[in-house]
Amino acid sequence: MDEPLTIEGGHPLRGRVRISGAKNASLVIMAASVMIKGETVLENVPRIRDVEVLCGILQHLGARVAWQEDNSLCISVPENIDVETPYELAKKLRASNLLLGSLLGRKGQARICLPGGCNIGSRPMDLHLKGLSALGAEVKLEHGFVEAYTGNLSGTRVYLDFPSVGATENIMMLAALTPGQTYVENAAKEPEIVDLANFLNAAGAKVRGAGTDLIRIEGVKELRGTRYTVIPDRIEAGTFMAAAVATGGDVLVENVIPTHLYSIMAKLQETGAVIRQVNGGVRVIGPKEIMPVDVKTLPYPGFPTDMQSQMMSLLATAKGTSVIVENVFENRFQMVDEIKRMGAKVKVEGHTAVIEGVPALYGARVKATDLRAGAALAIAGLAAQGLTEIENAYYIYRGYENFKAKLQNLGAHVW
Template sequence: MKDCLIIEGGHPLNGRVRVSGAKNAGLVLLVASTLADGETILDNMPRIRDVEVMVQILNELGVNARWNEDGSLSICPPPAGSMKVKTSYELSKKLRASNLLLGALLGREREAVISLPGGCDIGSRPMDLHIKGIQALGAEVDIEHGFIYARSKTPSGARVYLDFPSVGATENIMMMASRTPGQSVIENAAKEPEIVDLANFLNSMGARIRGAGTDLIKVEGVPELKACRYAIIPDRIEAGTYMVGAAISGGDVQVENVIPTHLHPIVAKLQETGAIVEETDQGVRVRAGRQVLPVDIKTLPYPGFPTDMQSQMMALLSLAEGSSVIVENVFENRFQIVDELKRMGASIQVEGHTAVVRGVKTLFGARVKATDLRAGAGLILGALAARGETTIENAIHIFRGYENIEEKLIQLGARVKTK
């Protein structure tokens, strides 16, 4: 398995790139498909490692999930009552989103045994809010030997207040509530575009969900859902990564297949750095400015600046003419990229949740390691601007979340190869 990306710096990104379907929407829609009877077909599903792992998990549970010749993904669950309810440790440890099966299995089978999940090591992402939500809807929960055991014999709608607008907890509660009798209300719900996409998808199958995209979501439970065909939204983080790629490499890139409103927090910060960003009929065009200006960033839940774009912006700001301050408010381990960027010549100091980035004139090619998915993306961006050749080890993290990234970068003029 190829696990290294080798990038020769100094080649601006120019041209057009088409953004794939959203990883975080695709994963939850894949799981939500099991709530319906019949064959669901999902279009615009990214063929990335995380999706492949989720397909494997579903097939282990007795679901027939398979790729079609046209690139779509078909999901056909077994008859009600015959789906397995226990996820394997071996597969779950590879994928944080495996925890989304908690709400889907409780909605469909009234029982779930979920291995505590893995994924990127970017900090603790506890399951307490997920568990609080399903318990409010009537589930009994035990945690033993690394598994969550949940059963809901007589589920009923309820009001749930989330202490933090957790995306995963909001999704799990929505999925269980969609097949739970009565009305459920989620207060302080996450507002991310992926939440709206899940609500639209469930509604297209016959669910009754209102308020997605606001902090108050109401779900009227229905006895059954019917399969449908649905296209996943574009990946705003992939789009943002190529947008920063244009700015850091001195290039000019037209990013296509995007929903511009989803990109507003990224666009605003890129413009502050001096990049020229404009909406076009095809998507968003980004041209590098004459210099990179320093900016301050605080990551926040949507519609704030996304934590998933923090590493990429850190790479850009490491070349700014001045000092920038980045405050990470979502995940405590999201600064693991710092030591790797410093190997390339960046000047960054971290204290707690705050990083001070003092811009340098040049980054230099080095041997570095992707510690997580978005850190890997940030290292690619640093490598594009660096003098000389950069080897990024542990690139498997990057392939988990970016479809055909090597091909797309080459198409834009980058010098990239894998080994």
């Protein structure tokens, strides 16, 4: 059983923190490496639990996966790779469903365990299957697995009812090796989509328009080995920026792409924080009093759902009432009961949370319910008076590299 993370609050964060490679970009690029003939070398991949689980899945399929001395990740996939993902590993990682498009592209078939017991009727997985079917794949659901075969593949137009990131990625991967032109309309625009396109193009694909709502892919016969550097993690950057504001600190967040952070920076500035773009990063100076802010989560370039929980922790001590509307994931308010233990006043009605700022939060024993909730409870603990003990802290390590050490380097009292 993982030990809890204990935080003594009341110490403003000060100093500089270097942001690791993007979790979500790394996972999809690792999945895409299955389609490549030759060796893929990925730089700036974070050594986090989700990445290690996907390494295990790739090795189970028959790939050779190894960390190099320079901390890059080397992936080599043989011709006779297996096409079925193992349940024990896939249930730990939602991103395992991204192997659907890459295995279909490489082997012409795939048998993917439904990740994390996901209900196939949910909107995101439906769109994955709709897109792959449009390209000519035969897809069926059997006994908790998605089974897919490439029948007569050909480029086509795919319209997504919702700009799902995972569906866009799966379609891009299969379309990269599908004859003809494929157009993905109402595509997701996230930076991770652009990073996948840049990786595929570095390997010989022909992908245009990533980052807009219309992506055009011209199929090629094969993809070749390449070396590629993953973008920095905008959600990790946003998390440390929010922690700096919540604690009244002064932090230089290094190794970021500022354009990826505009929606986060705008909301933090509304709280009264001073944010300056400097060479190599973004400096965040927390205000003496946090002002209330209204937040609506939206697909990129809107405010990211992955930062909603962290904003809730920050706004718990604002001088007034804030409103958060969650438009992407309906179960993002699971942490509300936990932060209430620390004295927060939050009322949830449907997709809306109303946060009435309190003078202070107080340390308590709380439980992380998911990755971002864990990070948000850590922010609450840093800002609170007294000791906070976070159970299920392993959720945090799924997505944040060296989280404890980075906080300690900023002066946090955490162990």
